[in-house]
Amino acid sequence: xxxxxxxxxxxxxxxxxxxxxxxxxxxxxxxxxxxxxxxxxxxxxxxxxxxxxxxxxxxxxxxxxxxx
Numbered sequence: 001x002x003x004x005x006x007x008x009x010x011x012x013x014x015x016x017x018x019x020x021x022x023x024x025x026x027x028x029x030x031x032x033x034x035x036x037x038x039x040x041x042x043x044x045x046x047x048x049x050x051x052x053x054x055x056x057x058x059x060x061x062x063x064x065x066x067x068x
Contacts, residue, residue, distance in 0.1 A: 002048050003043065009065065012037055023062065024056055029046050030056070031045045
């Protein structure tokens with residue numbers, strides 16, 4: 001299980017955090033998602049054999065935020 005923190009801009013409230021969490025959680029292999037709009041970070045625990053970091057970033061971007 002790998003844990004990463006992705007700098008993510010564009011989140012402004014708890015609703016934004018909820019949308020990011022829901023969207024990223026849809027990916028197979030993602031075990032937990034902890035977004036923080038205050039820190040501009042999304043912490044994700046995932047199985048590297050099932051999902052790639054780039055897939056996670058793509059999901060964040062699709063939700064309307066900027067994953068760096």
